[in-house]
Amino acid sequence: MAQRPPEVLASRLGYLLKHAQIRLGEAVAAALAPYGIDARELAVLSLLSAEYPLSQLEAAGKLNVDRTTMVALIDGLEDKGLVERRRSNQDRRKNIVELTETGKERLRKADAARREVDRLFLAPLGLEGAEQLVSALQVLVIGDWESAP
Amino acid sequence: MAQRPPEVLASRLGYLLKHAQIRLGEAVAAALAPYGIDARELAVLSLLSAEYPLSQLEAAGKLNVDRTTMVALIDGLEDKGLVERRRSNQDRRKNIVELTETGKERLRKADAARREVDRLFLAPLGLEGAEQLVSALQVLVIGDWESAP
DNA sequence: TATTGTTATACTCTATAACTATA
DNA sequence: TATAGTTATAGAGTATAACAATA
Numbered sequence: 001m002a003q004r005p006p007e008v009l010a011s012r013l014g015y016l017l018k019h020a021q022i023r024l025g026e027a028v029a030a031a032l033a034p035y036g037i038d039a040r041e042l043a044v045l046s047l048l049s050a051e052y053p054l055s056q057l058e059a060a061g062k063l064n065v066d067r068t069t070m071v072a073l074i075d076g077l078e079d080k081g082l083v084e085r086r087r088s089n090q091d092r093r094k095n096i097v098e099l100t101e102t103g104k105e106r107l108r109k110a111d112a113a114r115r116e117v118d119r120l121f122l123a124p125l126g127l128e129g130a131e132q133l134v135s136a137l138q139v140l141v142i143g144d145w146e147s148a149p
Numbered sequence: 150m151a152q153r154p155p156e157v158l159a160s161r162l163g164y165l166l167k168h169a170q171i172r173l174g175e176a177v178a179a180a181l182a183p184y185g186i187d188a189r190e191l192a193v194l195s196l197l198s199a200e201y202p203l204s205q206l207e208a209a210g211k212l213n214v215d216r217t218t219m220v221a222l223i224d225g226l227e228d229k230g231l232v233e234r235r236r237s238n239q240d241r242r243k244n245i246v247e248l249t250e251t252g253k254e255r256l257r258k259a260d261a262a263r264r265e266v267d268r269l270f271l272a273p274l275g276l277e278g279a280e281q282l283v284s285a286l287q288v289l290v291i292g293d294w295e296s297a298p
Numbered sequence: 299t300a301t302t303g304t305t306a307t308a309c310t311c312t313a314t315a316a317c318t319a320t321a
Numbered sequence: 322t323a324t325a326g327t328t329a330t331a332g333a334g335t336a337t338a339a340c341a342a343t344a
Contacts, residue, residue, distance in 0.1 A: 133282065
């Protein structure tokens with residue numbers, strides 16, 4: 001297990017963000033394990049479910065992963081029976097990726113588990129504090145895009 | 150450059166923490182480049198400056214890096230003339246790592262640059278919002294240790 | 299010619315195992 | 322026997338380059 005954070009580092013934004021992410025990541029990984037997927041695969045399923053239809057390259061762009069990485073990601077999800085590739089009729093170079101029925105069901109359950117992890121993770125802040133934290137992070141991460149659409 | 154975040158992901162804590170870290174990390178890397186060190190090397194210098202004396206293994210433990218990784222890290226800092234190894238007299242297996250005068254000076258300037266990046270990064274939140282965010286992250290990351298000393 | 303998906307390859311980062319010296 | 326530092330090696334993860342199919 002990790003040691004108590006050194007005081008010099010404990011006030012640095014980078015350190016705090018990194019370790020918050022590490023701890024949340026461990027909790028999410030544990031919560032998702034029973035569903036046989038990891039956090040990134042869940043993100044792929046969520047994206048494909050929300051924005052249809054997406055080709056592999058379009059999904060890769062939105063998730064900020066390389067297209068070669070996306071091939072392996074979709075391979076994995078397809079092996080698990082959660083998504084299917086089909087050729088686009090509009091552009092036969094593109095693979096439209098869609099969730100199977102199994103994939104939709106898995107997404108529903110796994111995402112509920114993830115939301116519960118988020119809730120427990122933020123619990124020490126109280127309801128209001130948790131909402132403030134999420135809002136602040138949204139300003140920092142998404143705020144830029146408001147002005148550059 | 151990255152695309153605007155997909156709406157399904159923009160409310161997820163993991164996504165927000167990850168991307169906040171990515172953006173801050175890019176800004177910090179750019180700000181530190183003139184000083185010839187990266188964020189982790191700065192963390193090593195800060196730690197060695199704050200807690201003296203530390204052996205390589207002790208420093209590795211506090212920074213949560215493998216001892217073999219620490220060897221390479223110290224090698225790099227030593228090549229740059231920022232730290233020096235010396236055998237501990239109490240236990241000749243241990244390398245005490247200490248900052249050189251150049252290292253102290255570099256730390257001072259580079260850490261000022263890092264603090265300025267943090268300040269600018271948090272500026273959209275206002276002073277109070279920035280303080281609230283840091284406090285909330287400290288509760289999430291450090292809070293646990295209060296009860297387990 | 300350019301783009302999409304794919305494969306093979308190379309690269310980066312970190313961890314594991316084995317060795318030396320010290321305890 | 323165990324620990325600290327080191328080195329060499331292996332592994333995971335990702336990116337780069339080249340290729341086939343399609344536009």
